[in-house]
Each structure stands twice: as C-alpha cells, then as structure tokens.
Amino acid sequence: MPKDFGVGASTKRREDVRFLTGNGQYTDDMNVHGQAHVHFVRSEVANGVLKSVDTSAAAAMAGVVRVFTGADFEGVGGLPCGWQITDRHGEPMKEPAHPVLAQGKVRHVGDPIAAVVAETAAQARDAAEAVSCEIEEQPAVTDMKAALGGGALVHDEIGSNLCYDWGFVEENREAVEEAIRGAHHVTTLELTNNRLIPNAMEPRVAIGDYNPSTDESTLYTTSQNPHVIRLLMGAFVLGLPEHKLRVVAPDVGGGFGSKIFHYAEEALCTFAARQLKRAVKWTASRSESFITDAHGRDHVTKIELALDKDGNFLAIRTETCANMGAYLSTFSTSVPTWLHGTLMAGNYKTPLIYVNVKAVFTNTVPVDAYRGAGRPEATFQLERVIDKAARELNMNPIELRRRNFIGADEFPYSTPVAVQYDTGNYQATMDKLVDIADIDGFSGRAESSAARGKLRGLGVNCYIEACGIAPSNLVGQLGARAGLYESATVRVNATGSVTVMTGSHSHGQGHETTFPQVVADMLGIEEGQVNIQHGDTANTPMGMGTYGSRSIAVGGAAMVRATEKIISKAKKIAAHLLEAPEGDIEFKDGSFAVAGTDKSVAWGDVCLAAYVPHNYPLEELEPGLEETAFYDPANFTFPAGAYACEVEVDPETGKVDICSFAAADDFGNVINPMIVDGQVHGGIAQGIGQALLEHATYDDNGQLLAGSYMDYAMPRADDVPSLVVDHSCQTPCTHNPLGVKGCGEAGAIGSPPAVVNAVIDALERGGHSVGHIDMPVSPSRVWAAING
Amino acid sequence: MNEVSFVVNGREVSGEVEGRTLLSEFLRENLRLTGTHVGCDTSQCGACVVHVDGNAVKSCTMFALEAEGSNVLTIEGMANEDGSLGVIQQAFQDHHGLQCGFCTPGMVMSASALISENPDPSEMEIRDYLEGNICRCTGYHNIVKAIQAAAEATRTQAA
Structure with missing residues (x-):
C-alpha cells in the first residue's frame, strides 16, 4: 500500500501553490528601493587584444550613473576555480586569471568588457551601444585538436592551450596497454559528447545592494548554493568578510548545474552597489544566457574495450579531450577528471582501466558541470562501446552486460578507478527493465514498423553514478578547494x-x-x-x-x-x-x-x-x-539502473521518432515517489535532447551559431514520448541514515546511450552498417550514414 | 510616453509607457504582476503567455500600447474566487506538472486556451499545442497528464 504521509508518500508539493498562482518570488521579481540597472558591453569577437574602451559618450547619455571597465577592477580579485587538478607528471594545472571585466584581452564572444549603470534598464541598454571598444581581432580557436596543434593561444602567458594532461590510474597505464595488446578482441570507438547549453528556463539575475550605515552588502542571485557564492565572491574576488556579506537565492527557476558557479555579473553588481551606494540590478536576456552561462559536456573521446573469447571485459582505455572554454569556471576542472574517470568501471567487473584526459582552452564560453557532469560522458562512451562490442562479437547486448555485471553478492565492490560501490543489484534492475519495456515483444513491434516502411531499433544500456558528493577529506586530497x-x-x-x-x-x-x-x-x-x-x-x-x-x-x-x-x-x-x-x-x-x-x-x-x-x-x-x-558523507552514493529506448527511423528522411522509453532505477530508499518520478522524467528529456536535438555549435571564428531558441533545439513536448519509469528495485545506501542515493541526474546520464544505441540498432537491422553516429543524431546525420 | 488603459484580471489599469514597452514588461514592472515570466527574447519559450481578449498571446510579442482597451487575463487571475486553486492549477499540483515553476504560468495559460478550444484533447493534441511552451524540468510527461486531467475536470464541471 502506498503511504499517504511521511517517508514513502507522494505528498503533493506545498511550493506549487505559490508557483501556480504567480506568487513565486524569483530574483527578477524583486526590486530593491532606489535600484539602478546594469547592462553589459560584451565582446563580439572570440579572440582579440582590447586596446581601449571609450566610455565618454555613454557616460554622457540620459540616466547613466556610471560605466565600469576592467580598469576599475585592477587590484580586485578574479573569479576563482574551485578544484585544482594535478597532472600525470605531478604538475598543477594551468590556471589563468579570470577578471570580472576584461583586461587587455577578450577571449570569447560574450566576454564582459564594460558595465553601464543607469537609472532604467532601457537607458543602460541604450548607453551600452555608445561604449566604443577598440579590439584588434586575432584568429580564434574553437576546435580542441587545433587548439593543441599550434592554433591561436587563448592565454598567451601559458604558452599552450593545455590546462592539464591527467592520467588515472597512472600506475595502471602499462598493465592496460599489455591487456589490450594480448586480448582476444578489442573494440574501439571514437565519439564526441556534444556541447550543450543548460538552459534553465529562468535566465540569471543579480541584484547587488549596499547599506553604507552598516557597511553590509547583500547579493540577491539565481544560485544553487548561496553560501558557496558568499565564500567565493567574498574571499577571492571582492575581499568582503562573511559577516558583512549576505547572499540570498530566493525562488530559482531551474539550475541543472549552471547556477552553481560564481559568475562575473554577481561580483560586478555587488561591487557596483558598494561604489555607488545604491542597489544595482542585472537581468540576463536569453541571448546573453547563451553566451555567458557555463556550457556542458564537449568531450572528444577514443575508447578501447578489451574482451576475452567469452565476452568477459579485460581492460578499458579511454582518451578524452575536454573543452574548458576560455576560462576555468568554478568546478570545470573536476568534471572530466574525478567526476568522469572514477565512473569508467560502470556496472561491470573490468579489472584494468586507464583514463587519460587533456583539458583544453578554446575561445568559447567556459564549460562546467551540467546535469550529470562527467558521469554522462563516462556512461555514454562505455555503453556505446559495449553495444559495439556485442555487435562485433555477435552477442546479445543485454547478455553481454549481464555477463560482466558486478554480482549482487559482491558488494561492497572496489573498482580499479578508486571508488567503492556500497550496494547495488544490477541483474535486478535489468530484470525490471526487460519487464517494463516489454523487451520480449520487440520483434513483433519491429515487424509492424517494417510493414510501414520504418526501421525500428531497440537500445538498452546501464548506468551508474556517484552522487552525494562527497567526503571532504577525500575530495581535499583530490584537489577540491572546498569541504562538501x-x-x-x-x-x-x-x-x-x-x-x-x-x-x-x-x-x-x-x-x-x-x-x-x-x-x-x-x-x-x-x-x-x-x-x-x-x-x-x-x-x-x-x-x-x-x-x-x-x-x-x-x-x-x-x-x-x-x-x-x-x-x-x-x-x-x-x-x-x-x-x-x-x-x-x-x-x-x-x-x-x-x-x-x-x-x-x-x-x-x-x-x-x-x-x-x-x-x-x-x-x-x-x-x-x-x-x-x-x-560529512562517508562515501559517495551509487544510484544505478537500466534504460531502454525504442525508435523508429524513417530511412527516406533519416528522421528518428522515439516510440517508447523505459527506465528502471535503483535509488535506494525513496522519500517521495511522485517527485522522484518527476526528476527522472526531466532528466530523460534532457538526455533525449542531447541525443537527438541539442548542439552548441561554433563557427571557426568563435561565433556561437546556436545562440537562441530558434537555433538551439530544445526538446519540446512533441519530441518526448510518454515515459515508463520504475524505482522499485531498491538497495539502500549503507552509509547515510536515510539509505538514500539521489535521483536528480540519473535520467540525463542514462538516456543518451539508450537513444543512440536504438538508432544504431535500427540501422544495423535495416542492413546499414554504420557503427556510430555522433550526437545529436539529427535527420541529416542519419540520412548521411544510410546513404554513405 | 503614452497613456495606455485596459482591463487585467477584471481590474481596470492604466499607465504611462514608452512605445517600445512590451506588454510583459508593463505587467511585471508597472503593475507588479510578476507571475508572468520572461524566459527568452525571441518569443520561443512561452513563459510569458497571457490571454488577450480570450486568445493565448506571448506577452513579450506585444507592445503594451497594443493592449489598449483589451481584456487581459494573467496567471494571477486563474485562481477561484475564494483564492483556492482553479481547475487547471489544481491539476498541475495533483499531477506534479511543475518543478521549478518558471515556465508554469505560461503552461497554465496555454493549457487553459487549449481546453477552451478543444475540451477533450488527445495526448498528441496536447503535445502539439504546447509547441510554443518550453519546460526544462518535467520532460512534459506530467504536464500532459495534468492537462488531460484538467480537461476532464472541466468537462465534468460543464456537464
């Protein structure tokens, strides 16, 4: 019997009442008495020397209070990176300065150059157009291969575009090499994990306020972590002690990671309010969000999976280039390393794993954690290469996975990539998936599709994630500059x-x-x-x-x-x-x-x-x-599950329709099943978006081509099917008092490989040997794959 | 500056606006009806949907001056007279059709227009109708369920 109150009950959300009646209080809904408005002047070129900024005409315009430039921030701190990575050779990562407003150079389209403060938002916007920037444009570098191969430098003082070259576990490097060399079969896959833009529906907003009589600053901001912003901005940027700085994040309209980070606009508004002794408000336009919110993913990877003649996994080697963008955003450096490399074992017993990651600067918006953060990138390559291996070995992909699962009786299980899974039962979630996705009925549905001239495919995959970040002493050893x-x-x-x-x-x-x-x-x-x-x-x-x-x-x-x-x-x-x-x-x-x-x-x-x-x-x-x-958690938690997607591909047009999607998750104990279902639904839609629609593309000049909702394809209601989700397989976490594992990212981690596996399956069944198609699996890419 | 007057949620309002002032801006800043949200600048996201003379309109696509003399309904006008949640609002709560709440006012206003036009929409008709409303949180699954339930409740009320 479902419970009707307390833990385990689908209690209706009390916050809904204010959201449904228009009484939520998001940051842009707030106005502070006497506030001025700021509009940013941003770089329109991706790389250039900032020779001068002439603010005189703007300063003379109606309503303008003050124009700030990089010169106002000399002697003020820059935006900090919260995680130091040590490279394969024991050297610290390259960590270039990230000024609040550009100083001497601009490094991506959207890099803020000046901030015009005026009585009204319209006056600030008008005056911003009168700020004259002299920029000597230089060639831009957006492609990581070009960035590492002698292309333009993003940060001249570093001398290359390599942030770090990370190896994990470095001691396994040679053993992995040997295992791959001697293996019965090695499956190799090169793939891209496409750059995404988080696109929380609420654009970012910041209001800086200052009370001269108490010397206290307040920042109202669209943040997922107001205390972290207070610490980072207070200690590293503006030099304000905590007792003089209050940070408020009221109702926030979605984050998905993009509102973790400390952004320049927060520091500018707080700084300007102190200078002007009045509140200063900034509200991003969506166009601004596209070129200033930290982007996600953007990995280029080669993965090799070595197997014996029976299909047992022997070793995995993966080499990734991870795009950092132009500056190191708050947690950017941890995403392709500790949040990615540690998950490469997946749900499987693979005795030897080696992960190499090169983090690369380019003239693009900084890249940081986006729903899943490192774990979707690990899951995608692993689950794609397993599918490819099954095809090459003529094995059933579900059976190949089952053969290599960590057994339910083998927990706690220490992987070769430094984490210990406390609990799990991967056969059980796969059993559940086979049931709820009616996998046995697939062939009948495939025949029906074929009768309509469509190619039907089934994609199945597993995922594991490390959540509940994290034991502070452990992450401290790994380079985190914060407790967690x-x-x-x-x-x-x-x-x-x-x-x-x-x-x-x-x-x-x-x-x-x-x-x-x-x-x-x-x-x-x-x-x-x-x-x-x-x-x-x-x-x-x-x-x-x-x-x-x-x-x-x-x-x-x-x-x-x-x-x-x-x-x-x-x-x-x-x-x-x-x-x-x-x-x-x-x-x-x-x-x-x-x-x-x-x-x-x-x-x-x-x-x-x-x-x-x-x-x-x-x-x-x-x-x-x-x-x-x-x-302080004793360990990470390890939610895991199995996902299935069925697609129909139109061979005439390459269009992919998702017919069904099923998710069997193990989140340990569940507090509110209704809310957990909703988290999985949303994650799956984002994963489907990544797999089929979304792509933050740049041209060679560093212009973001997908810079609005007319160019960046967000999943709409008719892009997503009705979803079947189940979290009845529960192996409670052993080290936290609620036995919970976390459910917020699972859908976004588990769904992209299911969709792509399904498309490849459809094409292969239709006689088109395509191997792999990069995301987003758009009609043009599918059509090209079919037609050579 | 120009004077504009119209009715919002049954109340007569007026104000001084520039020609470029958008209806969404006037509702939010002049009237402080901040339930109408602005999620984009290209009329794609639908967070700002209101009804103007019974038609669902993206209020960021209309100048405030264009609303002169019209009858505007916003999310703040959707509750029952006693302040309890209206049928569509209640269905969204019952079916967990919202998470962060930012797209929700536009979703509710679009759903209301859909149900007026089509009292018994199919799942595909609902998904098609929401083409102009983007939600990043819910995957639309529970929004569709909420609108189906709201349509049914509305039909029952009318019967």
Missing part, C-alpha cells in the same frame, strides 16, 4: 511546530515538501507542522548547496542528525517531566512514554517546557530546543 558537507538547523518552536534551516537549495526539486516528510516522520507530527527555510545565508547554517544529486543524501542526512539531537534532548526533558530515568523514555508517534507504564507526555508539552522552563532541569540542561548538525 551539508548542514541543517532544526528549530523546534515553543508550541511544537518545527522550522528546518538547510544549506541545501531547492530550485525545482521540492525540498519544501520532501524535507518535512522526513522530519515529521521522525518526530511523529504532521508534515504541515514542519517548515523549511533555505536560500539565505542570513538564516541558514553554512552549507554547500544543491548539485550532484546531493540534497537528500547529504542535506537530508544533516537534517536527520540534527533531528536526532532534538529527540535526544527532548527525551531528557520528558524524563524530568515524567520523573523517570532517561533510559526508560521511549519516543513514538509524537509521545514520550515511560517504558512498561501508561505514563506519557506529549511532544507539544515537552516543547513548551523547553521554552517555558518552570518545571525543568535548568542546572543540567539549557532551555530551548534547537540543534544544528553538519554531515
């Missing part, structure tokens, strides 16, 4: 209601609903008695925010720990009120009872006693009932 714990303060109010202040941030995930389900269950009170505060550094404990499917696994765990402290203290109070030893107190269903008696005291009475401590052990116990916990 999460925090929660649980404040029990005098009459028994509860306010939870979390460092996690909801931008669509529904924390305001799911977090109370957990706390209410623990305390035996109604969900409606629990409220969540998030998104404001002034009223939440220092926390690292929401990304990497970490909210419930890390933030939820912190909340559980704080609630456990509450229960522990409440038991002491109850023991006093009941005149019984603390050890005899049992807490159940919102009531404290003395074991073996009918004596009890209700939750509300204990809470009241804590705040009206007339009958209270004041000599032993502080009044009040409020606890904070910081939870």
